[in-house]
Amino acid sequence: MKKNNDENTNILSIKNDVLQAIHGANSASELNKIYNAYLGKNGVLRNLLRSIGDIPAEKRPGYAKEIHNVIAAIENSLRDKEGVFLENNIQTTDKGLDITMPGIKIKNGHLHPLTLIERRIEHIFSSLGFGVVEGPEVEDEWHNFDALNIPKNHPARDMWDTFWLRSKQKISNSKKQIPSPRLLLRTHTSPVQIRYMEMHEPPFRIIVPGKVYRFEATDASHELQFNQVEGLMVGKDISVANFKYIIGVFFERFFGTKINVRLRASYFPFTEPSFEVDINCLFCSGKGCSTCGHSGWLEMGGAGMVHSEVFNAVKYDLKLVQGFAFGFGLERFAMMKYRIPDIRLFNSGDIRLSQQF
Numbered sequence: 289m290k291k292n293n294d295e296n297t298n299i300l301s302i303k304n305d306v307l308q309a310i311h312g313a314n315s316a317s318e319l320n321k322i323y324n325a326y327l328g329k330n331g332v333l334r335n336l337l338r339s340i341g342d343i344p345a346e347k348r349p350g351y352a353k354e355i356h357n358v359i360a361a362i363e364n365s366l367r368d369k370e371g372v373f374l375e376n377n378i379q380t381t382d383k384g385l386d387i388t389m390p391g392i393k394i395k396n397g398h399l400h401p402l403t404l405i406e407r408r409i410e411h412i413f414s415s416l417g418f419g420v421v422e423g424p425e426v427e428d429e430w431h432n433f434d435a436l437n438i439p440k441n442h443p444a445r446d447m448w449d450t451f452w453l454r455s456k457q458k459i460s461n462s463k464k465q466i467p468s469p470r471l472l473l474r475t476h477t478s479p480v481q482i483r484y485m486e487m488h489e490p491p492f493r494i495i496v497p498g499k500v501y502r503f504e505a506t507d508a509s510h511e512l513q514f515n516q517v518e519g520l521m522v523g524k525d526i527s528v529a530n531f532k533y534i535i536g537v538f539f540e541r542f543f544g545t546k547i548n549v550r551l552r553a554s555y556f557p558f559t560e561p562s563f564e565v566d567i568n569c570l571f572c573s574g575k576g577c578s579t580c581g582h583s584g585w586l587e588m589g590g591a592g593m594v595h596s597e598v599f600n601a602v603k604y605d606l607k608l609v610q611g612f613a614f615g616f617g618l619e620r621f622a623m624m625k626y627r628i629p630d631i632r633l634f635n636s637g638d639i640r641l642s643q644q645f
């Protein structure tokens with residue numbers, strides 16, 4: 289900028305130049321350039337403000353005021369012109385703004401069907417007075433097997449073959465490592481029975497939903513990672529009759545229809561007597577179909593009266609307590625309720641599955 293004795297004339301000519309440039313601008317980027325050249329950090333008007341000390345002191349206030357007025361006028365003009373660009377842009381791209389047009393629908397997420405089933409089960413059992421308890425998925429050998437009356441080398445361990453983890457424990461302040469309890473991915477939710485009883489005294493009734501893992505080949509009804517719901521009710525005189533009544537109420541509320549429950553003799557090392565729990569097939573109303581293998585019954589899980597060795601492991605007095613336990617597969621409930629034919633669909637990541645519920 290040329291130094292001029294009449295500072296005000298100089299400012300006014302700058303103002304005219306800038307307003308003309310704004311008027312002639314054809315794009316937002318041109319406006320941006322003008323802004324930077326005059327009002328930006330090293331713009332002409334900012335530099336004028338900085339050099340105000342060069343003029344006689346008595347002229348400074350009037351001069352500064354003039355500069356600020358010009359800055360405000362330029363800012364207004366820039367804003368007006370930006371508004372014109374914005375309007376034109378909408379008109380050219382959208383051919384006008386139709387505020388009655390429906391908006392773009394935001395896609396909501398969905399709860400996974402297994403989450404829905406788990407919450408439903410928890411809700412029903414809570415209304416029957418059961419607490420909901422959780423336990424660790426990485427379990428030690430004692431809780432998963434030994435305390436449940438499945439000692440080392442017992443053939444029953446084969447039924448629950450699993451993924452073992454390498455674990456070494458370091459003694460603090462030493463390089464020595466000692467063997468720590470052997471860790472594994474739990475094969476069932478039953479170890480939480482032990483964990484709970486170690487910390488609580490009867491009477492109580494709990495359910496334990498959670499993920500379990502097994503080393504096995506997958507097919508339409510078997511996964512290597514699936515969910516179970518454990519149940520445990522212990523007190524002075526809890527019997528099989530209590531179990532049959534409670535489970536009957538649960539099934540009827542869960543499926544919303546009358547259900548026949550059948551207890552079939554079976555074997556689990558941690559219950560005695562043990563049974564499989566069957567319900568009448570919902571697909572054929574018990575008449576027999578391919579889903580139930582033409583038997584009219586569907587197997588839902590295992591159950592039984594808690595074995596005395598399990599109570600011994602948690603140091604309960606056998607003369608004072610007895611109770612029942614059960615373990616159901618959550619996926620099997622979901623498959624039955626939503627008529628999902630293949631268990632592998634749950635982990636397929638296919639959004640079309642969860643969008644249906």
Ligand code: FA5
Pocket residue numbers: 475476477478502504509510511512514516518556559587588589590591592613614615616617618619620631
């Ligand atoms: C058990 O896991 C016992 N802990 C259940 C139990 C608890 C019995 C308390 C007595 C007292 P089982 O291995 O049968 O039992 O599994 C129970 C249920 O889990 C089965 O009925 C089935 O519904 C489900 N299940 C078992 N294996 C799989 C698998 N690979 N994929 C999906 N679901 C499975």
